[in-house]
Amino acid sequence: MIFFVTALDCEAKPLIKAFQMKLMGGHGRAQFFGGDDVALVVTGVGSMRSAIGTTALGMSLASATNSVWLNVGICGHGKLDLGEAVIATKISSSTTGESIYPQCPWTVPWKGSHVKTLHCPSNEYEYGVAFDMEAYGFYEAALRFSPSECIQSIKIVSDNQHHPADRKFDKNRISELIERHIDDIVSCSKTAAQFSKIYKSPRWIDAIVEEATKNQGFTATQRIQLQKKLGQWSRLSEEEEPKTIRDLIDNAASKKEILSRLEDEIQGLAEKKLG
Amino acid sequence: MNFHRIYVEKAIRSHPRSEAILNSSPKAEIIECDRYGEVFNPRSQNFRFQKTKPSLILAKKQGQRVLSTPPDYGLGADRHFYFSHMLNCLYDCRYCFLQGMYQSANYVLFPNYEDFIQDIENTVEKYSGEKCFFFSGYDCDSLAMESMTEFAKSFLPYFKSQPRAWLELRTKSVNISTLLEQEPIENVVIAFSLNPDSVAKSLEYQAPPLSARLKAMAKLAKAGWKIGLRIDPIICVKDAIAIYSEFLNTIWESIPLEAVHSATLGSFRAPIGIFKKMETLYPEEPLFIRGLKNRNGMTCYEESMESSLRESIFDQLRDRLPADRIFSCQ
Numbered sequence: 001m002i003f004f005v006t007a008l009d010c011e012a013k014p015l016i017k018a019f020q021m022k023l024m025g026g027h028g029r030a031q032f033f034g035g036d037d038v039a040l041v042v043t044g045v046g047s048m049r050s051a052i053g054t055t056a057l058g059m060s061l062a063s064a065t066n067s068v069w070l071n072v073g074i075c076g077h078g079k080l081d082l083g084e085a086v087i088a089t090k091i092s093s094s095t096t097g098e099s100i101y102p103q104c105p106w107t108v109p110w111k112g113s114h115v116k117t118l119h120c121p122s123n124e125y126e127y128g129v130a131f132d133m134e135a136y137g138f139y140e141a142a143l144r145f146s147p148s149e150c151i152q153s154i155k156i157v158s159d160n161q162h163h164p165a166d167r168k169f170d171k172n173r174i175s176e177l178i179e180r181h182i183d184d185i186v187s188c189s190k191t192a193a194q195f196s197k198i199y200k201s202p203r204w205i206d207a208i209v210e211e212a213t214k215n216q217g218f219t220a221t222q223r224i225q226l227q228k229k230l231g232q233w234s235r236l237s238e239e240e241e242p243k244t245i246r247d248l249i250d251n252a253a254s255k256k257e258i259l260s261r262l263e264d265e266i267q268g269l270a271e272k273k274l275g
Numbered sequence: 276m277n278f279h280r281i282y283v284e285k286a287i288r289s290h291p292r293s294e295a296i297l298n299s300s301p302k303a304e305i306i307e308c309d310r311y312g313e314v315f316n317p318r319s320q321n322f323r324f325q326k327t328k329p330s331l332i333l334a335k336k337q338g339q340r341v342l343s344t345p346p347d348y349g350l351g352a353d354r355h356f357y358f359s360h361m362l363n364c365l366y367d368c369r370y371c372f373l374q375g376m377y378q379s380a381n382y383v384l385f386p387n388y389e390d391f392i393q394d395i396e397n398t399v400e401k402y403s404g405e406k407c408f409f410f411s412g413y414d415c416d417s418l419a420m421e422s423m424t425e426f427a428k429s430f431l432p433y434f435k436s437q438p439r440a441w442l443e444l445r446t447k448s449v450n451i452s453t454l455l456e457q458e459p460i461e462n463v464v465i466a467f468s469l470n471p472d473s474v475a476k477s478l479e480y481q482a483p484p485l486s487a488r489l490k491a492m493a494k495l496a497k498a499g500w501k502i503g504l505r506i507d508p509i510i511c512v513k514d515a516i517a518i519y520s521e522f523l524n525t526i527w528e529s530i531p532l533e534a535v536h537s538a539t540l541g542s543f544r545a546p547i548g549i550f551k552k553m554e555t556l557y558p559e560e561p562l563f564i565r566g567l568k569n570r571n572g573m574t575c576y577e578e579s580m581e582s583s584l585r586e587s588i589f590d591q592l593r594d595r596l597p598a599d600r601i602f603s604c605q
């Protein structure tokens with residue numbers, strides 16, 4: 001699943017349109033939108049608000065773990081032209097002085113840039129550095145749900161030393177700046193989602209664990225064991241349909257037998273695969 | 276090598292070796308940091324994801340650069356030490372403990388070789404009168420990235436000048452031109468990690484195939500270099516005894532016995548915590564599922580599964596090599 005985080009609704013607008021998302025609630029001032037395997041939160045301006053909105057969205061959906069998290073927004077830049085996009089390679093907090101180094105093991109169409117997250121707007125541009133007000137808070141919060149490789153901050157330059165920021169946001173212009181990069185953002189988010197899929201178990205596992213817990217009275221520990229073994233079995237067997245497993249559960253005389261027969265199946269498959 | 280990102284500690288940026296590497300990577304994005312640990316150590320990183328496209332980190336190795344090996348790891352010298360000019364490896368062996376030990380798959384290179392050599396020299400002086408063995412290739416492959424690191428090229432002259440200090444270059448690489456360009460050095464052993472072809476194919480991703488490693492070994496042996504055979508870790512595959520027996524025969528056919536300095540045999544083993552991480556990274560990996568058990572803080576094969584294979588390999592090594600050239604790591 002892909003999670004987007006923006007500060008402003010005008011930054012979110014092109015994403016909402018591209019992924020056909022609908023309003024689905026919120027948390028305080030943060031608004032949540034959702035679509036097919038995608039969600040978005042408009043957090044409001046500032047690092048703290050971004051962190052709160054990111055956490056709130058993540059906590060509201062179980063699928064947030066090991067998912068893709070993308071912060072999309074505008075920035076000021078001390079070198080680049082208006083409309084250029086960058087991906088953060090280093091994010092520093094002007095409040096704490098600390099830095100995070102997002103890892104990005106796939107190809108992206110954007111240049112990398114150091115992004116400094118400020119606590120208030122500034123027109124003092126630093127050569128080669130992007131300024132924003134959210135990336136650090138977003139990133140720290142998203143790390144609670146996913147590894148660094150799945151979390152990226154993409155910034156589009158809305159002001160620089162030749163065109164300093166206006167105190168009043170021109171919402172249409174901001175949407176337009178994001179819109180220009182929407183195809184790249186969509187394709188980058190889908191590539192990233194492919195990576196994170198490695199760790200997603202097929203949905204039937206949850207259903208079988210629920211059934212077994214209800215029908216056989218599995219304890220919490222046995223439930224975890226069953227979940228892990230089913231994950232191993234599904235990866236080794238590559239079977240899409242869990243018919244073998246359903247038969248195994250139906251024909252076993254006890255919870256213990258289910259787990260031990262499943263273990264035998266897994267050992268057999270592992271031996272075959274290892275050669 | 277082409278890196279998309281190179282992180283560089285401010286303290287090492289102007290080191291000539293850093294500059295050469297940065298200049299040879301014009302397309303890489305250069306990102307400065309204060310300490311490499313800021314990039315390498317954060318917990319929320321996924322080794323498996325990063326392994327698909329690792330970045331390079333250039334850092335100054337501070338603190339202890341030369342360490343004593345655990346007591347069971349040795350090759351019969353008076354003292355054994357190891358040092359790591361690099362963390363992480365070009366190859367991707369599924370059994371490799373590095374993937375469980377480090378948070379990041381990015382390569383860390385410490386270009387301040389002169390400090391390592393100084394420390395090695397100090398160690399040799401400290402234990403004057405004793406034979407000291409230095410192992411390289413504990414946290415990386417010694418030769419795989421030679422074209423960029425020039426590690427062997429930089430360290431060999433010291434060992435040539437100091438016969439009391441022995442060096443083992445542990446590798447799976449066939450990058451041996453630096454070695455072939457010079458006369459063999461008496462106190463340097465080129466130790467190849469080897470496994471049967473089928474095991475290498477299914478577990479040693481990106482590493483040169485067994486046949487290429489054997490060819491490289493043969494060339495080095497012919498040139499007069501001492502060769503180490505490192506059968507480590509042995510893997511309990513189906514028909515393992517027959518497979519390993521055929522594999523050993525291939526080795527004997529490839530290099531003359533006189534060239535073999537030593538052979539070591541190692542079991543698959545990892546501290547439980549490290550193994551758990553490896554297993555989490557690759558939940559579909561059959562190696563991590565089959566026949567393993569926790570024993571004395573380590574995850575390893577069940578004794579019953581491994582002992583006959585170990586014995587069989589040991590017997591075959593003993594048939595060919597004197598007992599004092601065979602070592603075991605468990």
Ligand code: SF4
Nearest residue numbers: 364366367368371415
């Ligand atoms: S060659 Fe050695 S260091 Fe490299 S991945 Fe394989 S086991 Fe690890």
